[in-house]
Amino acid sequence: MIIAGKYEVPDDCPKDCKFTGCISQGDWCHQCPVFNCAPTEDEDGGEFYLCRPEDYREDWAAEWEEFFKTGKTPELAL
Numbered sequence: 718m719i720i721a722g723k724y725e726v727p728d729d730c731p732k733d734c735k736f737t738g739c740i741s742q743g744d745w746c747h748q749c750p751v752f753n754c755a756p757t758e759d760e761d762g763g764e765f766y767l768c769r770p771e772d773y774r775e776d777w778a779a780e781w782e783e784f785f786k787t788g789k790t791p792e793l794a795l
Contacts, residue, residue, distance in 0.1 A: 718770055720750045720771075720773040721770075721774065721777075724779055724782040725782060725785075726778075727751055727785060729751065730752075731785070748793055749781065750781050752767075753767045754770040776794060777793050780792055780793060
């Protein structure tokens with residue numbers, strides 16, 4: 718999927734992601750655009766997003782794109 722208008726990340730969690738299994742709120746998975754920008758179905762059968770892909774923070778998007786390409790841990794500024 719394309720996030721923040723120009724960064725490419727997977728549509729689904731990669732099987733080999735080093736953050737797989739994170740379960741607490743605020744962990745890596747909960748910051749990840751794969752988790753935040755993937756559409757889910759709402760009660761009426763429509764799409765619901767925690768964050769629309771085009772609205773994801775550009776600085777974070779660049780970090781996540783690099784992570785998925787190289788494995789470098791993202792540096793997410795607050």
